[in-house]
Amino acid sequence: MTDAAVHAVNPDQQARVRLSGREICKSFGPAQVLFDVSIDLHAGEVHALLGENGAGKSTLVKILSGYHQPTSGALSLDQAEVTFEDSEVAENHGVILIHQELNLAEQLTVEENIFLGREIKRGWFLDKAAMRAEAKKLLDQLQCDVDPRTRIKDLAVSDRQMVEIAKALSKNADILILDEPTAVLTGREVDILFDQIRRLREQGVAILYISHKLDEIKAIADRVTVLRDGRLITTEPVAEVEKDDMARLMVGRDIKQMFPDRAPVEAHDVAMSVRNLSVDGQVRDASFDLRRGEVLGFAGIVGAGRTALMEAIIGLRDRSSGEIERNGEPVSIHSLQDAKKCGIAYLTKDRKGSGLLLNMDMRPNLTLLALEKFGTVILNRKAEEAALANAIEAFDIRAADPKAKVGDFSGGNQQKLLLAKVMETDPEVVIIDEPTRGIDIGTKSQIYHFIGDLTKRGKSVILLSSEMPEMLGLSDRIAVMAAGRITGILEGNDRNEHEIMRHATGISGKQGVSVHE
Amino acid sequence: MSSLERSEASTSSGFNIDFKALGPFLALVGLFVLGTVINDAFLSGGNLSNIFTRAAFIGIIAVGATFVITAGGIDLSVGSMAAFISGAMIVVMNTLVATLGAGIETVLIGVVLSVLLGIAAGAVNGLVSTKGKIEAFIVTLGTMGIYRSLVTYMADGGTLSLDFDVRGVYRPVYYGDILGIPVPVLVFFAVAVAGYVLLNMTPFGRKCFAIGSNEQVARYSAIHVDRVKTLTYVIQGLCVSVATIIYVPRLGSASSSTGVLWELEAIAAVIIGGTMLKGGYGRIWGTVIGAIMLTTIGNILNLTDAISNYLNGAVQGLIIIVAVFLQSGDWRRKKSK
CATH class of the missing domain: 3.40.50.300 (P-loop containing nucleotide triphosphate hydrolases)
Known part of the structure; x- marks a missing residue:
């Protein structure tokens, strides 16, 4: 079409x-x-x-x-x-609004959600067969391959979106x-x-x-x-x-430069290397070097194993094999605490679910990951306040009320706070998963420049992103994953959308992936 | 009174915050005024001392419960645990009389035993729920039955009585005073201060808030979630053991009916004090006031003929529901903004 x-x-x-x-x-x-x-x-x-x-x-x-x-x-x-x-x-x-934060009952099945409050009945009883058939029809229409009997909590977020749309369609929106x-x-x-x-x-x-x-x-x-x-x-x-x-x-103004300038990095100065890392059923034999001061992008379709690989590196997921070296020394990482000690930090893409305490204000959020820095017996509140003042300044967090709950902040300010929180541990390797999801373009550019500044200070960054312009604009090199393997690490002129898609799809023989314009 | 508080709370957001922090305190002041109006004897030294001493049991246990609830857990086993520890203490101390005599040593061994049992019982609750990945509600419902039945078994269905001579030695722990302040009240105060410092000023306390607020965020913040949660149950166990240590000399006996419904009173004190039942926000001083309020209600009912003393539970229940209603009303307003 x-x-x-x-x-x-x-x-x-x-x-x-x-x-x-x-x-x-x-x-x-x-x-x-x-x-x-x-x-x-x-x-x-x-x-x-x-x-x-x-x-x-x-x-x-x-x-x-x-x-x-x-x-x-x-x-x-x-x-x-x-x-x-x-x-x-x-x-x-x-008129139906489909919310950004989906409104589905997680413990109910797909069909139960679609007909929630409007159940098809036969006499006094639910007509489950009719509802299942109707749900199946709606989902087929959406080319959504989900069993109507699946519970919402077992679905990927993208499938939940499709269920929401199916639900809206069933209401004749x-x-x-x-x-x-x-x-x-x-x-x-x-x-x-x-x-x-x-x-x-x-x-x-x-x-x-x-x-x-x-x-x-x-x-x-x-x-x-x-x-x-x-x-x-x-x-x-x-x-x-x-x-x-x-x-x-x-x-309301020109954005002069969306992405920071990149300085060339020394190829032999390796901050972290991963050797033959495998995770059962998710990642196969992944090896790569992360150079000091570079942004290494990781591209791939969902399910390619990028997140699993990163979680295995930071100890959130069990490895079946593989070694990790920091500055040439082998390190043993089996938990997030280990990763922190090795100077590796992880910025989650789910800032509301795993990044920030939404019902608290900024101070406890900022210091949570680096709490020991602020006192082993009694927390030093003054030091916390000072760190917060610094973070607000350094990351340009614009909160009208610094005591407000961070759940009331805009996505951009939340993301800046999350970045500040992770940087409190002073990591050398920062793994950033979807740094600008749901963030407006002005703040996006700011965050890109923050990431650029990190690399100028000698930090090394791994970037996971589903946004192609971001991937291309920020990364010095781009590793592409497909079906659990790293299928290529693209440098120089190979760093383009075509090559990325070729590596993300062609090599593993997966079909049906297209890039929309 | 409740409707008055509610309208005050909803007038402006500034009032709102004040109300949240001061609400339980204002309610307690109100109760004291009510008590004085009803009976002059209410404010007598003897009566006040009686209120605070009785509040100490539930209060000390509730300080522990504040940690558990703040970190998103719940412990239903505290009443049974107290009964079980009382029974074990009495059995061991009675046995020791034959070898050590009825002296300080016997009591001290009983006290040490109580602390060890409290820590162990708390650790069981914590480890089974975290390592076994079972809801704390279920785990502590189970241990509630287990501890209760253990004390019944030890007492052979009857009552365990402490040796009369040991009672004499042990007596000052409940009935004694220092500078006119009863020992249980001093212990209560000390436990509350320690609890306040631990919950509000230490990394451990911060981690409790974080876990109760969002366990996943805590996990991603490199917090040993299981360890911290288990420790909250251990603190709860320790608090139960301290409460038991001052309880045993009061009655000098333990039976299957010892400590019945204490878990609910402790949880009620925590909730009245403004701690969120779903976790993430806890206030030790609120808990202390909550415990005193619950005792005060019973005391006032004793001093008046207007309402039967048998309705004590009903009045307490009403107060709990109103307290939680005020909290949730507060939440709704914030959300709808």
């Missing part, structure tokens, strides 16, 4: 306004977060909503889907004014709002999702698509609305705006 074919939508249909918001304002207490924002969603159109963290995107979509009430302004559905008292009313009108749906998806899953979105568009569904990712918006959206600081900046056809323009509109 070519893009041209997809975009050739019937103009009459395109012009059909389904849901619109007029001059919407929203205040929470004294703080106004939306100022006179208007937006139209058309049938058979993908409408992208773009903006930095805190620009008001989430608030706007929550108003459109009945989770919040506007302070002033009005909603209309098919030209008639409408009020969504709550999300249920919105859903009854066919014809106005679908997706809040950063690809934040947790891999390249192939993004392709499937996009195919699905295109199919829904052809069926006349109006789709509001929230994202930070300019590539995605270019690939999938027909029109884009940019929000900044709660204000509507512009709404334009995507074909008429370049990515650079979108970035500028979103940030």
